[in-house]
Amino acid sequence: MMVFGLSTRLLNICIASLCKSRLLERAEAVIIDGIRLGVIPDVVTYNTLLSAYSRFVSLDAAYSVVHRMKEAGISPDVITYNSLLSGATRNCLLSQSLDLFEEMLQAGIHPNVWSYNILMHCFFKLGKPDEANRVFQDILLHNLTPHSATFNIMLNGLCKNEYIDNALMLFRNLQHHGFVPRLVTYNILIHGLCKARRLGQARKMLKELGESGYEPNAITYTTVMKCCFKFKQYDEGLEIMSEMKSKGYTFDGFANCTVVAALVKTGRIEEANACMEQTMRNGIELDLAAYNTLLNMYCREGKFEAAYKLMDEIENGGLLCDKYTHTIIIDGLCKAGNIIGAEHHLQYMKMVGFRENLVALNCMIDGLSKAGQIDRAMDLYKSMETKDSFTYTSLVHNLCKVGRFRCASKLMMKCLRDGKKILRATQRAVLDGLRSTGYTDEARKLRWKIRVARILR
DNA sequence: CTAGGGTTAG
Structure with missing residues (x-):
C-alpha cells in the first residue's frame, strides 16, 4: 500500500512535469506503462492530465479524460470541475460554465474559492457585473478565504465592464483593509x-506602482504606450518606449508593430527602421501584420519597388496578402500622388477576391480629392455601399479647400443624419466658409443641426 | 489563475 501510494505520487510528479512541457502523448504513455507496472493513477493524475488537455488541446479532449477517469472508478472532485469550468470560461462557453457549476452542486461537491473566482470571471465575461458581485459577496459570506486573485478578477471585471470608478473605490477600500496590491493589480487598474481616457489618473497609478516597490513590467509599458498612441499623444508614447528599452525590455512581435507604426506615422522613419531591425535581430519572425507594418514604412519612404518586392516575398513565403496589405499599398500610392497606380491596385484587390473595402475606398476618396479630382471622388462616394465618418470628413474637408462650401454643407447635413461624427476642425471650416461667402442662413441652419446631433448622441 | 497585445484611411 505504502509502495503504491508513493509510486502514484511519483507518477503524478512525472505527469505534471510532462504536462507542463505540453508533452501530452508522453504523459499518456507513462500512465500506460505505470498501469502495466501496477501503479494506479488517482484523481490527481487525471486532473493534471485533464487540465493540460483543456489548456493546450480542447475542452472536448478534457471531457474525454473525465470519461476515462469515471470508467476507472474515480469520481471527479472540485479540482476536476474547476479545470472544466476555467476551460469553458476561457473559451467563452459561458452557459456551459454555468451548467458545470450547477452540475457540481448537484453532484454534492462543494465549490472552493477558485470555483467562485471562475464563476465571477464568467459573469463578467457575460457582461453581468451584478451577478459577479453577488458571487463576490457569496465568497465573503460563505467564509471562504478570498485569494488575491479574487480581488484582481473583481477589479479587472469592473474595469472591463466600464465601472472604473467602482473598481477604484473597491481598490481603495481593500487597501484600507490591508489588501496588498500586486503588480497585476496595478496593471489592471492602469489599463x-x-x-477610460483618464491618462492623468493612469499616470498617478503608475507612480503609485513605483512607490509600492514594484518595477513596471513589459505589460505595464505596452499598455500605457498603446494608449498614448491611440489618443495620438505620440511624443509621450515614444518617451515610454525609450524608457521601456532603457530598462532592458525588448519588444515582442505585437509591441514591435505598435511602435514601428507610431514611428512611421510621426515621420521617424530612421527610428522605425532601427526598431524593426532590432526586433529581427532578437530572432522574432515577421508574420503578416509585421510585414504589413514594414510595407507601410516602405510606402511612406516612397520605396514602391521595395514594397512590391516585399509583397512577392510575402506570398512566396507562403503567406497571403490581406486587406491591410492592399489598403496600405493603395493609400501609399495615393499619398505619393500616383492616383492611376492606386486605382489599378484597387482593381487588382477586387480581382483577387476582396470585397468592397471601406478603408481602401476612403483612401481613394481622399487621394482623388487631394489630387484635384473631387468630382470623381464624389462619384466614388455615391457608388459606395457603406460610408463612415472618415468618408465624410475627407470629402467635406476637401470641398471646403476648393471653396465649394454649399456642397460641403449639404454633405455634412447628410453625414449628421447618418449619425456619423465629423472632425471639429472640418465642421468649423464649413461654417466659416459659408459665412465668409455670404450664406449666413445656411450656416445658422447647419449649426443648429450640429447641436441637435450632439444632443442626440 | 487574474494583466497588454500588433498592421490601413480623415
Missing part, C-alpha cells in the same frame, strides 16, 4: 484608466 482600465487608459481605456
Whole structure:
C-alpha cells in the first residue's frame, strides 16, 4: 500500500512535469506503462492530465479524460470541475460554465474559492457585473478565504465592464483593509484608466506602482504606450518606449508593430527602421501584420519597388496578402500622388477576391480629392455601399479647400443624419466658409443641426 | 489563475 501510494505520487510528479512541457502523448504513455507496472493513477493524475488537455488541446479532449477517469472508478472532485469550468470560461462557453457549476452542486461537491473566482470571471465575461458581485459577496459570506486573485478578477471585471470608478473605490477600500496590491493589480487598474481616457489618473497609478516597490513590467509599458498612441499623444508614447528599452525590455512581435507604426506615422522613419531591425535581430519572425507594418514604412519612404518586392516575398513565403496589405499599398500610392497606380491596385484587390473595402475606398476618396479630382471622388462616394465618418470628413474637408462650401454643407447635413461624427476642425471650416461667402442662413441652419446631433448622441 | 497585445484611411 505504502509502495503504491508513493509510486502514484511519483507518477503524478512525472505527469505534471510532462504536462507542463505540453508533452501530452508522453504523459499518456507513462500512465500506460505505470498501469502495466501496477501503479494506479488517482484523481490527481487525471486532473493534471485533464487540465493540460483543456489548456493546450480542447475542452472536448478534457471531457474525454473525465470519461476515462469515471470508467476507472474515480469520481471527479472540485479540482476536476474547476479545470472544466476555467476551460469553458476561457473559451467563452459561458452557459456551459454555468451548467458545470450547477452540475457540481448537484453532484454534492462543494465549490472552493477558485470555483467562485471562475464563476465571477464568467459573469463578467457575460457582461453581468451584478451577478459577479453577488458571487463576490457569496465568497465573503460563505467564509471562504478570498485569494488575491479574487480581488484582481473583481477589479479587472469592473474595469472591463466600464465601472472604473467602482473598481477604484473597491481598490481603495481593500487597501484600507490591508489588501496588498500586486503588480497585476496595478496593471489592471492602469489599463482600465487608459481605456477610460483618464491618462492623468493612469499616470498617478503608475507612480503609485513605483512607490509600492514594484518595477513596471513589459505589460505595464505596452499598455500605457498603446494608449498614448491611440489618443495620438505620440511624443509621450515614444518617451515610454525609450524608457521601456532603457530598462532592458525588448519588444515582442505585437509591441514591435505598435511602435514601428507610431514611428512611421510621426515621420521617424530612421527610428522605425532601427526598431524593426532590432526586433529581427532578437530572432522574432515577421508574420503578416509585421510585414504589413514594414510595407507601410516602405510606402511612406516612397520605396514602391521595395514594397512590391516585399509583397512577392510575402506570398512566396507562403503567406497571403490581406486587406491591410492592399489598403496600405493603395493609400501609399495615393499619398505619393500616383492616383492611376492606386486605382489599378484597387482593381487588382477586387480581382483577387476582396470585397468592397471601406478603408481602401476612403483612401481613394481622399487621394482623388487631394489630387484635384473631387468630382470623381464624389462619384466614388455615391457608388459606395457603406460610408463612415472618415468618408465624410475627407470629402467635406476637401470641398471646403476648393471653396465649394454649399456642397460641403449639404454633405455634412447628410453625414449628421447618418449619425456619423465629423472632425471639429472640418465642421468649423464649413461654417466659416459659408459665412465668409455670404450664406449666413445656411450656416445658422447647419449649426443648429450640429447641436441637435450632439444632443442626440 | 487574474494583466497588454500588433498592421490601413480623415
